[in-house]
Amino acid sequence: MKKVILFFLICQVIVFSSIGxxxxxxxxxxxxxxxxxxxxxxxxxxxxxxxxxxxxxxxxxxxxxxxxxxxxxxxxxxxxxxxxxxxxxxxxxLNHPGDVDFELNMLSDINVKDINEWDFYPTYEAYESMMAQFETNFPDKCKIYNIKTLASGRKLLFAKVTSNINQPAAKTRFMYTSTMHGDETTGYILMLRLIDYFLNNYGTDPKVTYILDNMELWICPAENPDGTYAGGNNSVNGSTRYNANGTDLNRNYPNPVQGTNPSGPHEPETVAMMNFTDTMGFVMSANFHGGAECVNYPWDSWTSSEKLHADHLWWQMVSHEYADTVHLHSPSSYMSEFDNGITHGGDWYVIYGSRQDFNGYYRNIRELTIEISNTKLIPASQLPAHWNYNYRSLINYIYRATIGLKGTVTDAETGEPVKAKVFINNYDNEEDNSYVFSREDFGNYYRPLKAGTYSVTFSAEGYGPQTFTDVVIQNNQATELNVQLQAGFFANFSADITRIPEGGTVNFINESYGEPTQFAWTFEGGTPATSNLENPSSIQYNQAWT
The missing domain is CATH 3.30.70 (Alpha-Beta Plaits)
Known part of the structure; x- marks a missing residue:
């Protein structure tokens, strides 16, 4: 009986604790x-x-x-x-942003050749049809890729847009995606329209032509289709922020602070994007959101007082360029928050698991988060205005990927492409992976930079490094630096001190290239005089050396 009473009292405590x-x-x-x-x-x-x-x-x-x-x-x-x-x-x-009481002009039968105003939202099936039509209508400039079919049957679709699409080329790769939060749909339509704009203006618009001749654009308009069409395939009304499993995809990526799984297991959409970006060698990217109007630059995981990106000043310049161009073509109240429309992500609020920081830290991609409408699900009649506010900035940001330092890294003997690390000395930060790599297939690399004079080191496994000093980058221009790396063994070392007092000891560190397995050191004036160790230490010198 005492056990029964005790159990009852414990239950009462739990209940009243919960109520409290x-x-x-x-x-x-x-x-x-x-x-x-x-x-x-x-x-x-x-x-x-x-x-x-x-x-x-x-x-x-x-x-x-x-x-x-x-x-x-x-x-x-x-x-x-x-x-x-x-x-x-x-x-x-609050009222859910994905639930609206106005007409959304949902269209189910769309011929992309007949679109004039872009003042509508497509049903899910119409979305797939539009993407397929881009490829059918422009087979030499557009190809559609499905990187993941979700359990719902909906797909993560990318449009690859470039000239001479069937001919592999050493072009700059750039990525735009939108609506990873399913109820933030303005960017969804703007990305569809951007695909259409590039395809239809190639050959007549000089900037569009230059971009497609020198770049590959990869555009995913709907990164979370299960969230966007949570209310059913016939309408974006009823959309949700989270995916079908109730997960915020922009908190689901590996993170440099909290590690591999900041918000639990990776969702199918997250895994698909991680696998996709792992092989592509994108130079720059952006993902589009709603609920605010600003350009959010790295990092999300730290405040600016805790950690600055190596490219912090470059990021500020690029972000202001986006927002300032928007201001020329929009009402004065549009994109006016924070520092005239831009903010450091962590200074707004710190989050872990964002795609922006994942791509920056783990993929060496320069990625922005762009918030393009205070209202998440805007009336379809407002979509053309938001396009007019943003499309010039969208194109300028793409073009930025061609400005800075670029070139090709090859094997000095064979001429074959080499995947090499491109490190800006006294600028890049090993801790936040701000350096870039040349692509394995073509050896081409692109390093966006502000104007200035830099020292650059190229290194690759099995090759001797090369450092170039006085590399000049000018505003809004590209400096080309092609590099040939010599394969083989290269002896190199460093020491923990270089000014040795009388009787002092020195530790030597092997920094040779080519993975040597045997070592033969000679220390003139040192004791011992020789060593076969990889990193000999405590070598004593009876005379002072400098």
């Missing part, structure tokens, strides 16, 4: 939240910004969408919301 955690939560707001969770699998809400330590904890639990001086806006699935409730913070449930 939610004692400040409005029953009305809780009801709204659970209704959304049941219907959509996610809830959108706001709360007053808490103090720093509690906010940092919350950032690890829910999907924060926007942060102002006083308010936080966020999404949560059921598990995330229960974790948030334990923090006992009052909140307000």
């Amino acid at each position: 955690q939610q004692q400040h939560h409005s029953p009305e707001q809780l009801g709204k939240a659970y209704s959304y969770l049941e219907k959509k699998g996610e809830v959108y809400f706001s709360f007053n910004k808490p103090e720093k330590l509690q906010f940092e904890k919350i950032l690890q639990v829910i999907s924060v969408d926007n942060v102002t001086a006083e308010k936080v806006f966020a999404y949560a699935n059921e598990w995330e919301f229960e974790s948030f409730l334990s923090e006992d913070i009052p909140f307000e449930v």
Whole structure:
């Protein structure tokens, strides 16, 4: 009987503890939240910004969408919301951005040749059809790739757009993707229109022609089709931020701070993108979002006071170029947040698992996050205006990938391409992988840089490194530097000190190339006088040396 009473008391403690955690939560707001969770699998809400330590904890639990001086806006699935409730913070449930009460002009039968205004959203089947039509109508400039068919049957589609598409060439590779948050749909339509724009303006627009003659564009308009069409294939109304498994894809990538799985197992969309970018050698990229209007540059994982990207000043220049060009063609209120439309990601709010930081840190790609509409699901009639605000900036940002340092790295004896590391001395940072590599198939490399004079080292396994000093980069121009690396063994070393006092000792470090297996050191004036070790240490010199 005592055991029964004890069990009853424990149950009472648990129940009242749970009630106590939610004692400040409005029953009305809780009801709204659970209704959304049941219907959509996610809830959108706001709360007053808490103090720093509690906010940092919350950032690890829910999907924060926007942060102002006083308010936080966020999404949560059921598990995330229960974790948030334990923090006992009052909140307000907001209308879900993916649910609208206006006509969206959904079209199911679209002939891309007949589109004039682009003031519509396609059904999912119409989207697939549009992508297929681009390839059919322009077989020499467009090819569609499916990098993943999801369990729903929906596909992650890329349009490859370039001139002479069937002829492999050493071109700069560039990537745009949109709508990894399924309810942020403005970029979805803008990317479809951008594909169409490049295909139809090749040969008449000089900049478009130059880009397609020198670059490969890879454009994925819908990176989270399950979220965009969560309400069914016939409408984007009912869209969700998360994918079909209730995961925020922009918190799902490996991260330099939290490691491989910051938000649990990688989702199919995440794995597909990781595998795709691993082989492509993209120079630059951007992904498009909504809910704000700004250009967000690296890093997301650190504030600028904690860690600056090696290209921080370049990023500021490129971001301002995007926003400043937008300002010439938009209302004064558009893209005016933060520093005249741009922000360092972590200074806005720190997140882990973003695709921007994954591509920058693990893939050596320069990637931006571009927020292009305060309202996530805008009326279709507003889509043409947003295109007009942004399309010049979209093209300018692509063109940026051709500016800076470029060239080809080859084997000095065979002329074959070499995959080499391109490191800007006293500029690049080994810790954040800001260097780039030449491509294995053609040996071509591209390193976007601000104007200046640089020292550059090229290195590859099995080859001796080469360093070039006084490499001049001019504004808005490309400097070409072709490099031939010599294969074989190259003896090289360093020492922990170079000014040796009388009786001092020196440690030597082998830095030879070609993976030697035997070593023969001679130390003039040193004791011992010889060594067969790879890294001989404590070599004593009785006389001072400099």
